[in-house]
Amino acid sequence: MTPAQTLPMAAPDRWLIVLACVAILALATLPWLGSALIVDKLIYLFILVMFAVMWNLLAGYAGLVSVGQQAFIGLGGYALIRLVEAGLPPFPTIFLAALLTGIVAWAMSWFVLRMKAGEFAVATWVIAETIRSIVMFDPIVQGETGTSLLALNAYDPDLRRMVLYLLSLATMVVMVWGTWVLLQRRIGAESQAIRDDEDAAASIGISTFQVKQRIYIIASVGCALAGALWLASAITFQPRTSFGVQWSVFMLFMVLVGGIGTFIGPILGALLFFALQEIFGDFGAWYLAGIGIVAILFALYLPRGIVGLWLDNGRAEPLSLRKRLGV
Amino acid sequence: MLDSLIQGILLGGYYAVLAAGLSLMFGVVRFINLAHGDMAVLGALGSLWLVQSAGVGVPLAIVFTLLGMAALGWLMQRFIFERALAGGFLIPILTTIGLGAALQNGMFAAFGSDTKSLGAHIGNLSWASWELPGGIFVGQLPVYMFATAVLVLGALHLLLTRTAFGRAVRATSTDAEAASLCGVDPRKVHRWAAAIAVALAGLAGIFLAMRAQVTPFSGPMMLIFAFEAVVIGGIGSLRGTLIGGIVLGVVQALGALISPQISILAGHLVFLAVLGWRLMQVAAAERGGWRAALSAALNKPDLSRRQA
Numbered sequence: 145m146t147p148a149q150t151l152p153m154a155a156p157d158r159w160l161i162v163l164a165c166v167a168i169l170a171l172a173t174l175p176w177l178g179s180a181l182i183v184d185k186l187i188y189l190f191i192l193v194m195f196a197v198m199w200n201l202l203a204g205y206a207g208l209v210s211v212g213q214q215a216f217i218g219l220g221g222y223a224l225i226r227l228v229e230a231g232l233p234p235f236p237t238i239f240l241a242a243l244l245t246g247i248v249a250w251a252m253s254w255f256v257l258r259m260k261a262g263e264f265a266v267a268t269w270v271i272a273e274t275i276r277s278i279v280m281f282d283p284i285v286q287g288e289t290g291t292s293l294l295a296l297n298a299y300d301p302d303l304r305r306m307v308l309y310l311l312s313l314a315t316m317v318v319m320v321w322g323t324w325v326l327l328q329r330r331i332g333a334e335s336q337a338i339r340d341d342e343d344a345a346a347s348i349g350i351s352t353f354q355v356k357q358r359i360y361i362i363a364s365v366g367c368a369l370a371g372a373l374w375l376a377s378a379i380t381f382q383p384r385t386s387f388g389v390q391w392s393v394f395m396l397f398m399v400l401v402g403g404i405g406t407f408i409g410p411i412l413g414a415l416l417f418f419a420l421q422e423i424f425g426d427f428g429a430w431y432l433a434g435i436g437i438v439a440i441l442f443a444l445y446l447p448r449g450i451v452g453l454w455l456d457n458g459r460a461e462p463l464s465l466r467k468r469l470g471v
Numbered sequence: 472m473l474d475s476l477i478q479g480i481l482l483g484g485y486y487a488v489l490a491a492g493l494s495l496m497f498g499v500v501r502f503i504n505l506a507h508g509d510m511a512v513l514g515a516l517g518s519l520w521l522v523q524s525a526g527v528g529v530p531l532a533i534v535f536t537l538l539g540m541a542a543l544g545w546l547m548q549r550f551i552f553e554r555a556l557a558g559g560f561l562i563p564i565l566t567t568i569g570l571g572a573a574l575q576n577g578m579f580a581a582f583g584s585d586t587k588s589l590g591a592h593i594g595n596l597s598w599a600s601w602e603l604p605g606g607i608f609v610g611q612l613p614v615y616m617f618a619t620a621v622l623v624l625g626a627l628h629l630l631l632t633r634t635a636f637g638r639a640v641r642a643t644s645t646d647a648e649a650a651s652l653c654g655v656d657p658r659k660v661h662r663w664a665a666a667i668a669v670a671l672a673g674l675a676g677i678f679l680a681m682r683a684q685v686t687p688f689s690g691p692m693m694l695i696f697a698f699e700a701v702v703i704g705g706i707g708s709l710r711g712t713l714i715g716g717i718v719l720g721v722v723q724a725l726g727a728l729i730s731p732q733i734s735i736l737a738g739h740l741v742f743l744a745v746l747g748w749r750l751m752q753v754a755a756a757e758r759g760g761w762r763a764a765l766s767a768a769l770n771k772p773d774l775s776r777r778q779a
Contacts, residue, residue, distance in 0.1 A: 209564045211505065255743075258750045261560045262503035266698045267746060273695060274739040277732060287732075389691055393572045400565055429580035436573030443566040444554045 157463050160408075171313055175306045183309050184377065189418045190312040191374045192398065194319050196410035196417075198366035199395035201323055204405035205332065206359040207339030209261060211392045212268025213367045215252075215275050218387035219245045220368030221375035222279050228295045229284060235307060238376060242369035248275075249364030253357045269389065276387035290382035293375060312373050319366055324407065326362070327465045335359050336465075339405075390432075397439050403451030407463045412450050472728070474607050479724030481613035483700075483717030484620030485678045489693060490700035490712045491624055492671035498707045499644040499664040500548070502556060502563040506571035507672055508694030512687060513574060514540050514673030515589075515680035516582050522592050529592055533677055537670050544669025548662045571690060578687035586684035593681060616678050621713070623674065627667070628709045640664055692735075699742035702749075 175183050195217075203209045223241035228234050256268055280287050296304055326332060334355045337345040346352045375381055394417065402413025417435075424431040446452055455461055493507045504510075514536050521532035547570075555566040590597040593612075600608040631637035639660050642650035647657040679685055679693070696719065704715020719738050726737030 203561070207561070209561055211564075211568065255747060255750070258754065259746075262497070262564065263702075263746075265505065265564050266503060266695070267743075269691075270695055270699065270739055270742060274736065274743065277736040277739065280732065390572075393568060396565055396568055404561070429576040431576075433573045433576035433580060436569045436571070436576065439569030440551065440566050440573065443558070443562050443569060444551065447558055447562055 154460065156460070160462055168313070168317055172310065175309050180302070180305060183305050185418075185422075187305075187309050187312045187373075187377045189414065190316040191370050191377070192394070192414040192418055193316050193411055194366060194370035194373075195391065195395050196398035196402065196414040197320055197323055198363045198370065199392075200399045200402075200404060200406075200410040201327075201359060201366070202363040203396075204399060204410070205327060205339060206335040206356055207261075207342075208257075208356060208360060209265050210268045211265045211389065212270075212272040213364065213395060214387050214389060214391040215268070215272035216245050216249060216364040216367040217371030217374070217391050218272070218276060218279065218383065219248060220371035221381050221386045222282075222285070223368070224372045224375055225284065225291060225293060225381050226282075228293060234293065234295050234376065235311065238311070238372040239369065241372045242365050245368035246361055246365040249361045249368075250357075253360045257353060257356050257360060269392075272387055272389070276383050279387070280383050285381070285383060288382070288384065290380060290385075292380050296376065296379060308373070308377055312377075315369060315373060319369075320411070324463075324465075327407070331355055331358060332465060336405075393435070393439075397435055399449075400439055400442050400447075401449050403449030404447070406449070406451045406461060407465055408461075409449050409451040416450070472725075473605075475724040475728055476721060477607065477609060478613065479721030480717050481609075481617045481720070482724060483713070483720030484613075484617035485675060485682070485716070486696055486700045486719050487624060487713040487716030488620045488671055488678065489675035490697040490704070490716055491627065491709060492668035492675070493694075493697045494701045494706060494709075494712050495627075495664055495668045495671070497701070499640055500552065500556070500661045501644075502552070503567075503698070504552075504668070505564065505567035505694060506574055506690070507668075507697055508692065509571045509574040509578075509690030510540070510543075510669050510672040511676035511679065511693050512685060512690040513543075513578065514676030515685040515689075516578055516587070516676075516687065517673070518677050519587050519589060519680055519685070520582070522589065523587075529589070536673050536677060540673030541666040541670040544672075545662050545666040547669070548665035552665065553658065553661070571694075575687055575690055582687060584686060586686050587680070588684050589677070589680040590682075597681065612682060616682065619674075619678075620716075623671070624709050624713055627671075631709070636660075636663070696738070699738055702742055703745045 171186070174186070178186075195213075199210075199213060202213070220241050223244050224234070224237055227237045227241055227244075232240070252271060256264055256271070259267055279285055284291055299307075327335075334345065334350045337348075337350060338352050338355060342352055371386065375386065398413035398417045399410045400413070401416060402411065403409025420431075420435070424434065427434075442449060448455065451461060489508075489511060492510075493504065496502065496504050496507070517539060518532045518536040521527040521535055522529055527535065551566060551570070552563065555563045596612050596615075599611045601611060601614070602608055629637075631640055639650065639655045640663075642653065642655055643657045643660040650660075651657050675693070675697075676685070679689070700715040700719045701712060702715070703718050704711035704713070718741070722741045723734045723738045727734035
């Protein structure tokens with residue numbers, strides 16, 4: 145069990161990381177300067193980044209293309225509602241809710257990870273629908289109506305916004321950094337080997353199921369955490385929104401357009417998606433149809449996304465995990 | 472109870488038609504079209520548009536819709552799916568999810584969100600019924616739909632087993648490369664299979680428009696029902712698809728006796744149970760039968776670890 149050998153980091157990457165740290169520090173001071181609207185929008189952006197990074201971990205690095213991660217987004221929110229209803233303080237409970245959702249992901253993993261690609265995609269979706277139907281039986285949720293995280297109203301709105309903003313920023317940073325660390329470890333190389341050829345990976349002694357299971361649970365807890373944060377910012381819990389398949393479409397769009405299976409791609413994709421939503425969001429259905437068409441075009445003609453365009457010009461992939469593994 | 476059972480069986484015909492297209496694509500072209508349900512909705516809204524806005528009669532609208540959907544399927548295979556399939560297992564999934572989102576929202580933008588139905592245009596067929604001995608009423612429309620479903624699936628079965636085209640399809644689905652060595656062009660076969668599959672989705676959409684309300688966002692649920700019917704019945708056989716559709720219809724109809732929400736949930740749960748059972752059988756077969764699998768499971772908590 146020797147750790148994978150990694151090459152020293154390239155100079156541009158170091159600058160990129162320094163730049164990211166500066167950006168994070170700037171973002172951390174923003175709530176004292178920016179308006180409430182900007183703060184709210186940035187919270188949503190951070191949550192989008194978390195979704196994209198988690199889905200990329202699952203689909204891009206472990207080859208598990210799920211259309212059902214909304215199960216965990218919804219469950220994270222639902223667990224938060226339930227636990228706060230039971231009297232727990234809202235903000236710390238966000239993390240507890242995500243951990244509890246991880247147990248569901250663990251239980252599900254035994255079942256779904258035995259399936260082939262297409263089956264896995266649809267089955268995870270059906271399970272998300274099943275969980276939604278079951279959650280809708282909860283009297284608190286009141287079926288389609290949904291419920292609200294009323295306990296948050298006890299806080300001053302400005303304070304609540306600031307706490308949530310800093311919490312989301314910190315969570316996003318930890319999630320992105322954690323993914324970076326995770327993928328540089330042995331499991332990162334193992335999961336990519338499984339994605340590329342599962343049988344070959346098994347034949348060289350990788351416990352394919354275990355690796356996939358770990359990635360699946362981590363990505364699901366990440367989605368639950370982002371989902372719980374989203375609920376805390378949106379306040380209203382509606383089963384059709386929280387468990388909606390649109391989350392999967394968004395995650396797919398961000399990861400695909402940014403560059404699936406690259407570290408920086410999903411982050412770029414989330415930024416782009418956020419910008420598109422700001423610019424074209426008012427067009428409603430036409431905008432969402434456009435998102436679908438752009439996703440098709442990227443899948444067909446630019447499957448490596450924006451990062452792929454960058455690479456086509458003969459440049460090195462920024463923050464690549466591929467090259468850093470010098471075995 | 473008996474009433475629900477009959478309704479469920481008749482509903483199964485509709486699910487079988489919906490599922491047959493998905494199953495054909497999966498069996499022949501080897502991918503799951505995640506926009507299959509949205510194609511069905513496109514067929515439904517297309518036929519509705521023909522009847523309501525273009526003033527075409529219902530029978531003619533059905534013919535036009537089916538032909539249009541077949542052409543669409545052929546074109547999509549030619550220009551989208553072929554390219555997607557060349558990109559590995561990831562790309563078809565991503566492409567068809569994108570296609571689904573584009574179709575749903577495009578239809579929403581073009582046709583609006585109000586629920587629509589063909590029910591008003593088919594005269595008294597939407598409520599007429601026959602009385603069976605025992606005081607059970609059976610709707611005429613569901614019976615006609617079931618009969619159509621059985622006829623269509625039967626014809627498809629004959630097409631696949633008795634004709635040169637069917638032979639080419641079966642050869643391609645078994646081994647596309649070997650088929651092409653024998654003079655079959657797999658790309659052509661895939662295109663025609665996609666045409667048939669999308670036309671079947673269109674037919675299912677027309678059924679849906681006749682028996683219920685359609686919205687531009689009905690597609691994902693239809694895909695899920697289709698997939699459930701395919702898995703319950705077993706992939707790769709039309710008879711299995713019909714049985715799967717009927718099982719799903721009956722389960723949903725019986726669930727509906729309790730509440731409308733239970734109806735759909737019951738379908739999901741039966742699907743998950745069947746899928747779980749299949750996976751366990753596969754896992755057991757890999758370990759030399761049930762006994763070996765059981766003892767392996769008891770001795771080693773990690774069932775999946777390949778035995779050295």
